[in-house]
Amino acid sequence: MEENNKNGCSNTFWILLVMFMSHTWIFCGIVIFFVVSCHDLIFPEDEDEPGITDTRRPVIMSSLYDKDGYGFDIIYMTNDKVSDSGYNKICNRPSVVALENFIDNDSVNLHFKYGYKNVDIYDVATYLESLRRDNDYCLYEIKANATLGALYIGPNPDIPDYAKTFSPTCLQGAVYLSEYEIRDRHKKVRMYSYWGCRGNSYKDERFSHFSESEVIKE
Structure with missing residues (x-):
């Protein structure tokens, strides 16, 4: 038992x-x-990875221009801050390299028939965004270059002492779109901004949007 x-x-x-x-x-x-x-x-990705920055980084910086010199400067930027290795991975993606080559080999210029003088900046931004295949970066800014920007100087009925000269280095007054305007490009109401100016407009206005007293000193 x-x-x-x-x-x-x-x-x-x-x-x-x-x-x-x-x-x-x-x-x-x-x-x-x-x-x-x-x-x-x-443990968020890249949180402690050496080389991380506090700012976003440019992925593609390029220019579009026709035979007369009219065109736009464009910048694609990462959506978030990235580490050195993460940034290099994005820039070396086949889709990014292909887009950069597509822009640099005149394919975009060919689409617009090598004429930017009378092209709406929103049409260019929309076409460029249609080419992007990644969500880690975006079209951050598009701005009229010096030749096209010079067309945005002239009498403004709302500014008596309107600016009468254009700086090809400062580009003050040139039409441009920020990433927010580019993101909202499909909205019925479009907003046009002018570099270094306080005001904006609902249509592409080719005259001065700043006064002589507001000229940026270089």
């Missing part, structure tokens, strides 16, 4: 031990699964 009791106690001990170990492994498994599943939340 005593031997049976001993065997029973021994069996009970091993059963309890197995149950305890089973629950322990289950608990550990749940913890491991939780940590792995939430890794990106607990």
Whole structure:
């Protein structure tokens, strides 16, 4: 009888031990699964990676211009701040390299028939964005170049002392679109901005949007 009791106690001990170990492994498994599943939340990508910056970085910087010199300067920028390695990965993606080559080999100029003097800046921005295949960067800015920008100087009925000269280096007064205007390009109402000017307009206005007293000193 005593031997049976001993065997029973021994069996009970091993059963309890197995149950305890089973629950322990289950608990550990749940913890491991939780940590792995939430890794990106607990340890954000590039959070501690050397070389991370506090600003976004340019992915593509290029220019479009026709035979008369009219055209636009464009900048594609990362959507978020990135580390050195992350930035290099984005810039070396085949789709990014292909887009840069497409812009540089006159394909965009060909689309607009090599004539930018009378092209709406929104049409250029819309076409450029249609070519982008990645979501880690965007068309950050498009601005009339010096030749096209010079057309945005002239009498403004709302500014008596309107600016009468255009700086090809400062580009003050040249029409441009920021990333926010580019993002909202499909809205019915379009907003046109002018570099270094306070005002904007609902249509492309080719006259001065700043006064002589507001000229930026270079």
